[in-house]
Amino acid sequence: MPLSDKRHIIIFALITAFCLFGAAMLYIVLPVHYEEAGLASLWEVGAVLAVNRIVRLPLNPCIGFFYRHISERTGILIAVVLAIATTTSYGVIDSFGGWILARCVWGVAWALLRLGSLFCILRLATPANRGHMTGLYNGLFRLGNLVGMLTGGILADMVGIRVTACIFASAGLVALFLTLFYIPKSLPDDRECGSDISLRSGFTLIANDRGLLRLIVSGGIVALALQGVVASTLSRLIEVHTGGTVSFLGFLLGAATVSGFFQALRWAWEPWLAPLVGRMADSRYGGQRMLGAALFGGALFFAALAAPLPLALWFCCILGFQLSATALTTLADTAASGSASAKGGRAVLMHYALMTDVGSALGPLIAYGMNAFLGINAVYMLCAALFAVLAFLWRNSR
Incomplete structure (x- = not known):
């Protein structure tokens, strides 16, 4: 892999990581500290955590068109x-309407970051290293989730959500520096990346290709479960299963801190585990077969998290689930990039990004809606069932 290609991926990933600090913190902190933030109920929490994804749904085609006319650096x-x-703004907002507006603006920012990175990988990767490049990007940018969730949960329990938000806002200056001085005005474009077609033609192509359709639907459901449900409700799930606090070495830890710790473990191992999974997908193991196996494992762990297990065993299941989540996101993104490279180009990636946004937007709304009537465990059983169906559909893929 040429050094310049790897360098571009690393820079994109680090910029994304610094931008993620504040947004990642909210998924841990808001379900527990929502009253301090000016919200009145958990339903409002679900809406705030979902609206940034909802606003991205009509934005993906616009952002794709946008990147046809500007450089990645400008975007x-x-x-x-x-x-x-x-x-x-997270440090000063005190109303539901203000939170909705701020999260809509963040949705625009993330759409630019997400599609820009997918297009970058499509242009720079080859069939021999696509999994590794995807895993490298995914692993590094999720360091932003590591800092946001772990440090954010601890700081919010200590000094509150408003001070924490102001601290994290300053990290964006590092991302600004990297963008201005380390991203070139134009990236090298020496890869075969498929023939770009219109968004409408891409829809027709996907609708008539069973493999592409299965991939797009799988991406949406994986995003619904991982980015939507788990990211926004793990602290709530821990609160329900532990009674709100966990005793560890004589200390009482709040649900936000415990949730931040478990979520952060995933982001801590992803910089080395995600590229490893990607390399395995590039090799004889085959990314599609690995994706089916990871879906089956995810279904088992979702079911275990909904069960009344002994607390130590239940925490072990959280760790196992996070391992499967690392594999799932890397393998799904690799499959999407590979399919786009073979046919459809950016149009396929825009539909993939659109479906992942649909899934991640519906996740918090479904989770907190079901929680109000059936309880949080029912939400995780639903995710287990969805993953089991997907694993069945991928069982014979080649």
Whole structure:
């Protein structure tokens, strides 16, 4: 792999990581500290955590068109400025309407970051290293989730959500520096990346290709479960199963801190585990067969998290689930990039990004809606069933 290609992927990933600090913190902190943030109920929490994804649904085609006429550097620069502004606003907003507006602006920023990175990988990767490049990007940018969730949960329990947001907003200045001085005005474009077609033609192609359709639907359901349900409800699930606090070495830890710790473990191992999974997908193991196996494992762990297991065993199941989540996100993104490279180009990636946004937007709404009537465990059993169906559909893929 040429050094320049790897360097571009690393820079994109680090910029994304710094922009993620504030947004990642909210998924751990808001379900527990929502009253301090000016919200009145958990339903409002679900809406705030979902609206940034909902606003991205009509944006993906626009952002794709946008990137046809501007450089990646310009798109990322706009995203960084918006990320700094929204994270700063988390420290001063005290109304439901204000939170909705701020999260909509963050949705624009993330759409620019997400599609820009997918297009970058499509242009720079080859069939021999696509999994590794995807895993490298995914692993590094989730360091932002590591800092946001772990440090954010601890700081919010200590000094509150408003001070924490102001601290994280300053990290965006590092992303601004990297964008201005380390992203070139144009990236090298020496890869076969499929023939770009219109968004409408891409829809027709996907609708008539069973493999592409299965991939797009799988991406949406994986995003619904991992980015939507788990990211927004793990602290709530821990609160229900533990009674709100966990005793560890004589200390009483709040649900936000415990949730931040378990979620952060995933982000801590992803910089080395995600590229490893990607390399395995590039090798004889085959990414599609690995994706089916990871879906089956995810179904088992979702069911275990909904069960009344002994606390130590239940915590072990959380760790196992996080391992399967690392594999799932890397393998799904690799499959999407590979399919786009073979046919459809950016149009396939835009539909894939659209479906992942649909899934991640519906996740918090479904989770907190079901929680109000059936309880949080029912939400995780639903995810287990969805993953089991997907694993069955991928069982004979080649």
